[in-house]
Amino acid sequence: MSETDPFSAPPPRPGGLAARAAAQPAAGYLAGLNPEQRQAVEATDGPVLVLAGAGTGKTRVLTTRIGHLISTSRAYPSQILAVTFTNKAAREMKERVAHLVGPVAEGMPWLGTFHSISAKLLRRHAELLDLRSDFTILDTDDQIRLMKQVIQAENIDEKRWPGRMLAGFIDSWKNRGLAPKDVPAGEAAVFAHGKGGKLYAAYQERLKALNAVDFGDLLLHCLTLFRDYPDVLQTYHDRFRYILVDEYQDTNTAQYLWLRLLAQGRRNICCVGDDDQSIYGWRGAEVDNILRFEHDFPGATVIRLERNYRSTGHILATASKLIARNEGRLGKTLRTEDALGEKVTITGAWDSQEEARLISDEIEAMQAKGQDLGQVAVLVRISAQMREIEERFVQAGVPYRVIGGPRFYERAEIRDALAYLRCVVSATDDLAFERIVNVPKRGLGDATVQLLHNHARATGFSLMQSARAAVESDELKPKARTALRELVDAFGRWSTRAEHMPQGELAELVLEESGYTEMWKKDRSADAAGRLENLKELVRSLDEFPDLPSFLEHVSLVMDVADGEAEARASIMTLHAAKGLEFDTVFLPGWEEGLFPNQRALDESGRAGLEEERRLAHVGLTRARKKLKLYFASNRRIHGLWQTSLPSRFIDELPEEHVEVEQAASSYSQGGYGASRFDRMESFGSSYNTPGWQRAQENRAKNSGGGSGFSESGRGFGQGGFGNSSRQRGPLMIEGELTAKSSGESAYGTGARVFHVKFGPGSVASVDGNKLTVDFDKAGRKMVLDSFVQKAG
DNA sequence: ATGCGGAGCTTTTTT
DNA sequence: AGCTCCGCAT
Numbered sequence: 001m002s003e004t005d006p007f008s009a010p011p012p013r014p015g016g017l018a019a020r021a022a023a024q025p026a027a028g029y030l031a032g033l034n035p036e037q038r039q040a041v042e043a044t045d046g047p048v049l050v051l052a053g054a055g056t057g058k059t060r061v062l063t064t065r066i067g068h069l070i071s072t073s074r075a076y077p078s079q080i081l082a083v084t085f086t087n088k089a090a091r092e093m094k095e096r097v098a099h100l101v102g103p104v105a106e107g108m109p110w111l112g113t114f115h116s117i118s119a120k121l122l123r124r125h126a127e128l129l130d131l132r133s134d135f136t137i138l139d140t141d142d143q144i145r146l147m148k149q150v151i152q153a154e155n156i157d158e159k160r161w162p163g164r165m166l167a168g169f170i171d172s173w174k175n176r177g178l179a180p181k182d183v184p185a186g187e188a189a190v191f192a193h194g195k196g197g198k199l200y201a202a203y204q205e206r207l208k209a210l211n212a213v214d215f216g217d218l219l220l221h222c223l224t225l226f227r228d229y230p231d232v233l234q235t236y237h238d239r240f241r242y243i244l245v246d247e248y249q250d251t252n253t254a255q256y257l258w259l260r261l262l263a264q265g266r267r268n269i270c271c272v273g274d275d276d277q278s279i280y281g282w283r284g285a286e287v288d289n290i291l292r293f294e295h296d297f298p299g300a301t302v303i304r305l306e307r308n309y310r311s312t313g314h315i316l317a318t319a320s321k322l323i324a325r326n327e328g329r330l331g332k333t334l335r336t337e338d339a340l341g342e343k344v345t346i347t348g349a350w351d352s353q354e355e356a357r358l359i360s361d362e363i364e365a366m367q368a369k370g371q372d373l374g375q376v377a378v379l380v381r382i383s384a385q386m387r388e389i390e391e392r393f394v395q396a397g398v399p400y401r402v403i404g405g406p407r408f409y410e411r412a413e414i415r416d417a418l419a420y421l422r423c424v425v426s427a428t429d430d431l432a433f434e435r436i437v438n439v440p441k442r443g444l445g446d447a448t449v450q451l452l453h454n455h456a457r458a459t460g461f462s463l464m465q466s467a468r469a470a471v472e473s474d475e476l477k478p479k480a481r482t483a484l485r486e487l488v489d490a491f492g493r494w495s496t497r498a499e500h501m502p503q504g505e506l507a508e509l510v511l512e513e514s515g516y517t518e519m520w521k522k523d524r525s526a527d528a529a530g531r532l533e534n535l536k537e538l539v540r541s542l543d544e545f546p547d548l549p550s551f552l553e554h555v556s557l558v559m560d561v562a563d564g565e566a567e568a569r570a571s572i573m574t575l576h577a578a579k580g581l582e583f584d585t586v587f588l589p590g591w592e593e594g595l596f597p598n599q600r601a602l603d604e605s606g607r608a609g610l611e612e613e614r615r616l617a618h619v620g621l622t623r624a625r626k627k628l629k630l631y632f633a634s635n636r637r638i639h640g641l642w643q644t645s646l647p648s649r650f651i652d653e654l655p656e657e658h659v660e661v662e663q664a665a666s667s668y669s670q671g672g673y674g675a676s677r678f679d680r681m682e683s684f685g686s687s688y689n690t691p692g693w694q695r696a697q698e699n700r701a702k703n704s705g706g707g708s709g710f711s712e713s714g715r716g717f718g719q720g721g722f723g724n725s726s727r728q729r730g731p732l733m734i735e736g737e738l739t740a741k742s743s744g745e746s747a748y749g750t751g752a753r754v755f756h757v758k759f760g761p762g763s764v765a766s767v768d769g770n771k772l773t774v775d776f777d778k779a780g781r782k783m784v785l786d787s788f789v790q791k792a793g
Numbered sequence: 794a795t796g797c798g799g800a801g802c803t804t805t806t807t808t
Numbered sequence: 809a810g811c812t813c814c815g816c817a818t
Contacts, residue, residue: 085807085808086807086808087807087808113807113808114807114808115807115808116808119808137808139808140808158814159814214808215807215808216808218808219808250807279805280805280806280807282804282805282806283805283806283807381804381805382803382804382805383804383805384803384804404806407807438794441794441795443794444794445794445795446794447794556808557808558808574804574805574806575805576804576805576806577805577806595804598804598805599804600804600805601804601805612805616805637809639802639803639809639810640809640810641809
């Protein structure tokens with residue numbers, strides 16, 4: 001940045017008159033923009049919709065706009081609300097703004113995802129929503145477990161009405177901004193013979209009792225907050241002078257309402273999006289939000305960014321032609337000043353294995369020419385396509401990486417480890433406690449957990465507190481009692497040490513002493529080593545945070561671990577995961593009817609589904625800068641069965657003058673374009689005696705046996721601090737409040753006759769808080785918890 | 794309490 | 809075909 005850089009000026013004064021003195025003659029940061037981009041940056045006031053086609057410099061506009069607002073003193077960084085969908089997008093935007101305006105950008109506390117900003121708002125105003133500000137944020141797993149409990153409590157057949165199905169319904173209601181009371185009766189009735197609404201309400205009750213929210217709640221509770229407390233909303237109207245929204249086409253109804261409430265104040269809202277890249281309809285995104293923008297914000301300025309800076313001519317023309325088939329769109333015409341470049345190629349393969357081989361051959365050739373494989377991507381419609389491609393890459397020695405896949409923080413071992421840490425931090429985190437109470441196995445099964453639950457319900461204690469109480473009584477069998485006591489004592493110990501110990505070290509201690517790492521070391525399965533490696537990685541990343549609670553907040557929202565080095569490896573990912581990325585060379589396998597467009601999308605959403613699939617195709621095509629290669633296979637194994645397939649209709653929709661049909665090297669079919677260009681494919685279809693089929697069979701036989709060479713061996717786990725065996729068993733000290741005095745004195749006096757489910761009738765010999773010593777008629781003297789006895793009567 | 798085997802599913806994915 | 813979940817048997 002030069003010394004004339006406007007951003008290096010001292011923090012601007014909002015509303016300063018000088019600032020309003022418009023258009024400093026082309027401030028440096030405006031210079032590189034084309035006229036539309038510049039307009040999008042400078043149209044600061046009032047509602048603005050920027051329709052930014054693929055590769056038209058959307059992010060640049062957004063970041064420059066933020067810079068512009070700051071440098072012209074229209075707003076302090078802290079007065080700008082900038083919302084994205086993913087943490088990655090937020091991170092990138094933060095970096096780019098920082099690059100533009102310098103350290104001032106660190107004061108952009110309101111740049112983040114819908115969810116993280118919502119969480120921040122909720123923590124501030126938790127008490128208004130009947131939450132404590134240290135509420136936990138549940139992930140999908142927790143959610144479903146909770147749903148199951150709710151379903152069980154209602155005595156509904158879990159088989160017919162599974163938890164994940166209810167989770168789906170509730171999620172979609174939340175996506176639409178509907179609280180239990182708002183769900184239309186007809187819709188609430190579709191689940192479990194009319195119980196849907198009731199279950200939703202019950203689930204929300206459970207969440208409240210746990211001081212927890214799920215992802216949908218983050219948004220939903222904000223809506224409640226804004227609507228029920230206008231004064232609170234007003235403070236945010238005052239604060240947020242400007243609102244910016246990225247990927248507006250992906251907003252769902254709840255997010256739309258959230259934005260609308262916040263934008264009501266000053267109406268300075270700028271949404272950037274591309275209706276042609278809306279590919280998340282299936283999870284509640286409403287393309288309508290973008291199509292309706294002008295209606296919702298009368299007088300809105302609409303700016304189209306149509307100059308593409310990414311792809312060469314043939315590629316862009318191909319993508320444009322395809323997307324033009326869609327009816328529900330605002331319409332943009334992308335143009336480029338780039339050369340035509342190479343034509344887009346379409347290659348038919350006999351089967352998916354040949355397809356994979358063609359791709360790997362091509363990449364090997366590129367590798368041989370010294371091209372950067374980091375600039376190569378294979379984009380598939382469904383994850384299941386990845387396997388064959390990976391197998392082939394392994395075989396051919398093509399270095400690759402899979403993007404997406406199971407996320408680090410979603411892996412079982414990581415979630416277990418986190419559950420331990422959550423229990424250390426909070427003795428009231430029941431979900432976490434339940435998750436690890438018997439992991440590793442310590443003989444604390446359903447019976448024990450059930451008992452703790454009963455006690456917890458009766459007393460209002462958490463499970464951990466109940467456990468503390470239970471080990472002081474004779475409720476449990478000696479074995480279970482000892483095991484539980486060890487666990488409870490251990491947590492007491494860890495919580496104490498947590499105060500003085502770096503969290504990484506603490507985590508190691510906890511994982512070691514709990515026997516958790518031991519469990520995986522004993523595990524003989526192939527992925528055990530990887531899991532230990534992951535745990536090690538977790539401990540490492542822990543140290544990057546100031547303390548344990550802030551780490552836990554981070555993981556519940558930012559389920560995302562920075563995707564390290566951009567090595568020279570080809571990327572394999574789904575089309576969805578590819579949105580927002582670009583590569584010099586893009587391979588698009590699997591362009592077949594049924595797979596892409598996906599049959600299920602068609603069945604479920606009809607024409608809208610087809611259009612979304614087409615947008616997905618468009619996203620795929622526009623990821624490529626220079627080289628774009630499409631493939632389809634005539635035979636593909638789906639759910640283990642070989643099925644013949646026809647080329648995708650999308651292939652027929654591509655402009656002939658920009659594409660080129662390649663013959664697979666091994667192809668035995670002749671003939672080029674016919675009336676339908678892929679008539680030639682018929683020569684494959686019917687016969688199972690073709691060489692290709694036989695080859696396919698052979699390959700299949702060959703491949704089915706051998707182990708894949710994936711797992712790199714020698715991932716030792718010994719050297720680290722985790723190592724060795726002997727669990728030190730320090731003095732078992734237990735913190736105070738073992739017997740919670742909060743519950744007051746027991747309702748039973750000495751001499752009272754009581755009945756216990758397990759021990760039968762007896763007389764109370766003495767009372768100590770909520771613990772009773774009872775002389776049972778049959779079982780003799782036992783210490784029991786008062787919540788487990790009834791007045792004998 | 795645990796471990797095995799059968800049954801049922803299986804697009805896309807963020808937070 | 810392959811994975812996960814559930815129920816049953818040990």
